[in-house]
Amino acid sequence: MESNERYYRRRAIEERMAAQRAISEAARTWHAKLAQDFADRASACTSTIDCTHAAIAG
Numbered sequence: 001m002e003s004n005e006r007y008y009r010r011r012a013i014e015e016r017m018a019a020q021r022a023i024s025e026a027a028r029t030w031h032a033k034l035a036q037d038f039a040d041r042a043s044a045c046t047s048t049i050d051c052t053h054a055a056i057a058g
Helices: 004-021 025-046 051-057
Strands: none
Touching: 004 025
């Protein structure tokens, strides 16, 4: 089973790639926002905050 941190990091990368492929500015902005959200969640998992709380709060 994949850890929360690994999942969030993978999704952040996927969303960054989707932002690069996006045709419209709105889609590019949306995917960039999602990428940042997933990256923030992954960072929360590596900090002193319990990853479970970060996943529930997110």
